[in-house]
Every structure is written in structure tokens, then in C-alpha cells.
Amino acid sequence: MESALNTTLGARLSAYLVTADDFKRQRTRVNKRILKLRRDLNLVTKDTKNYGAKEQTSKITPQQYDENKDYGLIELLLAERDMLYASEIKAKLDINSEKSSSYTTLLKTKMKRALFHVDNLIKLTAGEVNDKIRIEVYIYAALVAGQLSITRKQWFKALNAISIAKCSLDYLNAQDSNKESFNKTLCNELLENTVDPSLNLAASQLDDVPSTDLKTLSRRYCHENCFPEISPVLKLIDPSFTKDISSSVKLQKEVDWRGHVATIYNDELAYKIQELTSDKEWEKYNDANQFDHVIASWINILELHKEDTQKNQDDDDMEKVQDRAILSTYINYNLLFTKLKRDLLLVGQLAAHKNVEDNKDIIRIYLGIIKLVEELKELPGVYNDEDLHYSLENLGKFYEAQKNVVIAESYQFNNRFAESLKIYNYVNQQLQVSHDYYKVGFPFNVSTNTEVAFFKVHLEKKVLQAQVSAQFEQGKRAACSKYTIEDMKKFPIGLNVINLDKIEPVMCKPVLFDIAFNYITPAIEPAQPVQATTPAIETSTEETKKRGLFGIFGGRK
Known part of the structure; x- marks a missing residue:
């Protein structure tokens, strides 16, 4: 059989039913589908005389359902048709209540008729192997029973029926991991717009119902067994969705x-x-x-x-x-400090490797820790707690100092002692330690005044070591500054290639070139062949041609 919820309530959701005319049109569609199913299943009763004895729909057996699931579908659609009729009447009553008495009676009659068809469907699907189909049928029946009880103002029965529907819907919702699926959307829509408001209404009308959340309320009242036909659904779903926590645990x-x-x-x-x-x-x-x-x-x-x-x-x-x-x-507060403790353990595990390559990851984790401290400071109520806010401010400074020390150690490892010393000095000046550096304690003891004092002592030792290393490096540079290079295959990093402390002009005399010229041997020129004397006639002809070519400038003589 098709999904009971998708066929009924899902179709309503897709059709956007609001007014009485909307419900009437939807009821007409369902009625046409019922007529087609009756023809297909040969359930049409043409002889209407003594119709009650001759009609076949109410006489459908579970064996027929097992052979053809459409026998169950027709019972479901008959119930949905009556519920749509009831919704149509209710929409009219919301607008005009002049005939409220007769309309209310008709409303109850249609809901009661719908519940009758759903009870028949429950009996037909008793042997259904697909538990999801059975659960959906029970949910639909619980919603019908709940709405009927609310109309009759039987609040305790309504509370029981709607509680069963809520527990079952919560179970179905948890089974569907796809957040974008239509089934999950339908379950959420039913919970938010139908089940929860009805549960609130029923609980508000009873004096002995404690004020608690709806989930706890539904788990407490789903076991009341006001509707024996619907209660068996509780055995089909996980017990964790029906367990009343407050009754078993203080x-x-x-x-x-x-x-x-x-x-x-x-x-x-x-x-x-x-x-x-x-x-x-x-x-x-x-x-x-x-x-x-x-x-x-x-x-x-x-x-x-x-x-x-x-x-x-x-x-x-x-x-x-x-x-x-x-x-x-x-x-x-507890969540952020738990994350902070985990990150500190990660830092400790990386630092234990004593691998300078891990310093990048350590610095990244410290940045995340500092961000967590900032989130703690932004929590409501923290700013008004002066001691806590003061301690969190110092906690952020402490982790900032630890991060900078890791950076300084990285420079120190790469023989850049001057940069390392500068960072150490900066951290040492910024970190001002006192006996009440933290005025409050933190969860997990993520940091204490004793730890900060120990870190300060360790930091001062680091500063001293960096000073010695930087001084030694400076002396080494001074000793090597007279030479540009000592070994062509080795070149010390950081040394000056050329000492350009003072630039002066070189004294020179202009006679230097003359002296050098005396030592230059002139090249011996090769013998040139003697050329024959060109006749004067050719020369004269050439000059005449030249004058002809540039005659425009010089003119002819």
C-alpha cells in the first residue's frame, strides 16, 4: 500500500488548502479516486435498495488486503474524504457561526465516520510486514482520534491520542537521515502545525498536567490506553521514544x-x-x-x-x-572549555615530538584557543562578572604569550637569534604576572596562577639564552666582516658581502694614459696593392653624373 501519510496529509500539504472551497476541491479529487478504485476492485453496488446489507466496502477482509493492497487504500481514502469534509465544515464555521449547532453536529459525524474507516484499515493491515506502513496508519488514526476528542472537548483522550501521534512521528523523523526528503518535511510540518498546538491545547485544559516540555508530556501520557485500537503502535517503535524519563530517574x-x-x-x-x-x-x-x-x-x-x-x-x-x-x-561555557581542553592536549602531543616542523600546527591551534577565549568573553553574563571577565582577559594574554614563544623558538632554531630575542623581550614585557593573575578557577584547570608563574620564570631564562646567542652571533659577524668570502663552496648566512662603511674617490693622474700608451705596440699594416691610375675621362663622367643626380640642388655649370 502507498504511504498513508503521503497519500492523505502529504496531499493536503502539497495542495495548500486554506478555504472551505479548497477543501471541497480536494475532497472531489479524492472521491473520484475512490470511484475508480471501486470499479477496479469490483466493489460498486448498483442495487441501492437495502444498500447497507449489499455494500461490499465494509466487508473487505485481511486476506483480500494481502492479495491486493488497493483494498487498504480505498479504506484510507474513505477516511480522508470524511476528514476533508470535516475540515471544510470547520473552515465555514470559522467564517460564519450562525448555524454552528447543526454544522458542529455534522463535523463530529464526519470525524467519527473517518475514525471508523481508519479502525477498519488497522484491522486490515494487522499482518502487514512493512512496519513503517503500519506505523503511518496508526499515526493517521491517532490524529483523527485526537481531533475528534478535541471537538468533543474530551481533553484527556485528546492528550493521549496526540501524545501517541507525537511519539510515533518523532520516531519516523529520526529514521529519515535525508533532511531534504518529503517525508521528513511532512513530519516536521505535522509536528509544528498540528501535533504540538493540539498537545498544548489539551494540556492547558487539564488542571493536573504539570508544566513541562511537549516531548516529556507526550512520553508521559502516550501510555494511558484511552484508545486500545491505537496503543499497539507503541510496540512498533523504539522504546527510547516512549520512555518517561521523569518516572524512572530522579x-x-x-x-x-x-x-x-x-x-x-x-x-x-x-x-x-x-x-x-x-x-x-x-x-x-x-x-x-x-x-x-x-x-x-x-x-x-x-x-x-x-x-x-x-x-x-x-x-x-x-x-x-x-x-x-x-x-x-x-x-x-562548558562546551567551549571542553573544546579548549582538547586543543591544549593536542598542543601537548605535538610539542612532545620536539619537531620544529610541528610548530606551524601548534601556532594554528593556539590561534583557535585564543578565539575560544574570545567567545567565552562574549557569552551573556560574563561581562557583568568582573572577576571572571578579568581572568578570561588574562587567560587570552597567557595563550597569546605561549603562541609567541613558539614563534620565537622557530626563529631560534633557524639561527635567527636577533629576531628571536626581540620576540622574547616583547613577550616578557607584555606578560605581567601577579599572585592573583586569575581571580577565578577554570574548568579542567586549563590554566592556574602557578602555571603562569612557572611560565614567567621559564620565559626569563629563554630571554637570557637568546641574549647570549645573539651576542655570540654578532661577534661572529664582526670577525668575518674583513673578508668577502673564505670558501667558494661555503657562504655564511647573514654576513656582509662588501663592507661599505666609507666610500672615497680614487686619486689618479691624467698622465697615466700617456705612460700606458708608450707600452702599446702599434700593429703592422699589411701592404696595399698599387692601383692603376683611373683615366681622367671616367672621373669627369662621374662628376657629370653626380651633378645630374643632385642638379636640383646645385644646378649644372
Whole structure:
């Protein structure tokens, strides 16, 4: 059989149904399809006399469904036709309520009829091997039952039916990894625009329902069994989507961040935070790879909190708004420090190799650490905490100093001692250490006052070593400056090729050329052959031709 949700609610979503006429047109389309299926399956009853006894649609058996899935499809479309009729009536009531009594009765009748057809479909698909098809049929039935209960103002039944639909939709949504698929879009659309508002409405009408998030609410009330025909779907989905956390675990519903206490209103969020923070083993990790799953857990908690905050963004209770803001800072604070600890372990692992080629990676990681500290300073509430903000400022300076020391060591390794000394001096002057360099402690002890003091002592030793190396290099250059080159195959880096301290003109005399000329032997010219004397007639003729050629200038004589 086709997907129950795509055939019904998916078709509604694609058709953009808003007005009563829109629902009527869609109902007409569905009705035409039902007529075609009846003809194809030979279910048309031409003799309408005593129709109830002769009609065949309600007498379809599971064996017929197993042979041809279209028998199930026709029951689904009959239910959808009645629901579209009910939606059409509801759209009319929203505009004009003059005939509200008769229209409301018709509305309930159509929904009840739709539920009857869905119950028949559940019986037909009892032997269906594809669990996804069965789950979708149950979801559709739960939505019909929930809407009917809301119309009848049976709020507890509505809460049970809609809770079953929400748990089942959450399960289907989690099974589809493709975020762009139509099924996932449909599930999200149903949750946001149909299920969650209905669940909120039903919960608000009951006095004994605790104020909590909708996911926790649905998991708590999906087991009430107000609709025995629909409840079996809970056995088809993963138990983690129906487990009521608050009934099995005593939850810590508050967090404390820097003296600010915030209440957690989402039980699932409280459970995940409690599960992560109660495990103290990860605080002793000394391998960067071990922190990957911890970071992933904090990111998952942060995403869940963002989703919960977005759903409750219209909440007018300022206390809840403030609690969610404190909780957001608490989660981000722990997430960023966990990332920072992992990066510091990466630096330690690279530094242990003692390979200068790794310095580029170490510098890159330190840049990321400094960025994390800046993100910590930007968290809400940090700026108003003077001690914390002061300590984070110094923490950023400390990591900046460590990064610059790595750069200086790279210069020192390449025998560029003057540059190395300059960097060491700069870092030593910028890093001003005191006994209260940090006024607060940090998670994981990422840095302490003792560590900073030790680093300062180590830095001063580095400065002294760089001074000695730079002085030695300067003396070496002075000793070698008299010569341009000592070995044609070796050339010292950094030495002056030519000493151009003073340029003076060279004294010379003009007679030097004359003296040199006396030592030049003139070349012996070869004998020239004696040429015959040219007759005067030829000369005269040549001169006449020349005058003729340039006669325009000189003229003829």
C-alpha cells in the first residue's frame, strides 16, 4: 500500500488548502479516486435498495488486503474524504457561526465516520510486514482520534491520542537521515502545525498536567490506553521514544552557573545534562581523542536547548526567559572549555615530538584557543562578572604569550637569534604576572596562577639564552666582516658581502694614459696593392653624373 501519510496529509500539504472551497476541491479529487478504485476492485453496488446489507466496502477482509493492497487504500481514502469534509465544515464555521449547532453536529459525524474507516484499515493491515506502513496508519488514526476528542472537548483522550501521534512521528523523523526528503518535511510540518498546538491545547485544559516540555508530556501520557485500537503502535517503535524519563530517574532540574540558579523546564534536557555531568571520568582524560564524544554530547544538548527555546520564544513569563538564558550560557561555557581542553592536549602531543616542523600546527591551534577565549568573553553574563571577565582577559594574554614563544623558538632554531630575542623581550614585557593573575578557577584547570608563574620564570631564562646567542652571533659577524668570502663552496648566512662603511674617490693622474700608451705596440699594416691610375675621362663622367643626380640642388655649370 502507498504511504498513508503521503497519500492523505502529504496531499493536503502539497495542495495548500486554506478555504472551505479548497477543501471541497480536494475532497472531489479524492472521491473520484475512490470511484475508480471501486470499479477496479469490483466493489460498486448498483442495487441501492437495502444498500447497507449489499455494500461490499465494509466487508473487505485481511486476506483480500494481502492479495491486493488497493483494498487498504480505498479504506484510507474513505477516511480522508470524511476528514476533508470535516475540515471544510470547520473552515465555514470559522467564517460564519450562525448555524454552528447543526454544522458542529455534522463535523463530529464526519470525524467519527473517518475514525471508523481508519479502525477498519488497522484491522486490515494487522499482518502487514512493512512496519513503517503500519506505523503511518496508526499515526493517521491517532490524529483523527485526537481531533475528534478535541471537538468533543474530551481533553484527556485528546492528550493521549496526540501524545501517541507525537511519539510515533518523532520516531519516523529520526529514521529519515535525508533532511531534504518529503517525508521528513511532512513530519516536521505535522509536528509544528498540528501535533504540538493540539498537545498544548489539551494540556492547558487539564488542571493536573504539570508544566513541562511537549516531548516529556507526550512520553508521559502516550501510555494511558484511552484508545486500545491505537496503543499497539507503541510496540512498533523504539522504546527510547516512549520512555518517561521523569518516572524512572530522579532528575536534577536546576543548574548553577557562577551563583545564578536556573530551572530546567525540559526533562529530556535535564536528563542529558545530569547524565553527562555526573560522569566524572571524562574530567581525567589525557588524550585529545577521548574528548570528542564529550564535545558531541554538549553540542547535542545545546541543539536541544535551542530547539526548546525557539518553541517557547513567545513565552511571556520573564522568569522562564531568564532561566533559559542562564542555561544557554551554562551549556556554552562548558562546551567551549571542553573544546579548549582538547586543543591544549593536542598542543601537548605535538610539542612532545620536539619537531620544529610541528610548530606551524601548534601556532594554528593556539590561534583557535585564543578565539575560544574570545567567545567565552562574549557569552551573556560574563561581562557583568568582573572577576571572571578579568581572568578570561588574562587567560587570552597567557595563550597569546605561549603562541609567541613558539614563534620565537622557530626563529631560534633557524639561527635567527636577533629576531628571536626581540620576540622574547616583547613577550616578557607584555606578560605581567601577579599572585592573583586569575581571580577565578577554570574548568579542567586549563590554566592556574602557578602555571603562569612557572611560565614567567621559564620565559626569563629563554630571554637570557637568546641574549647570549645573539651576542655570540654578532661577534661572529664582526670577525668575518674583513673578508668577502673564505670558501667558494661555503657562504655564511647573514654576513656582509662588501663592507661599505666609507666610500672615497680614487686619486689618479691624467698622465697615466700617456705612460700606458708608450707600452702599446702599434700593429703592422699589411701592404696595399698599387692601383692603376683611373683615366681622367671616367672621373669627369662621374662628376657629370653626380651633378645630374643632385642638379636640383646645385644646378649644372
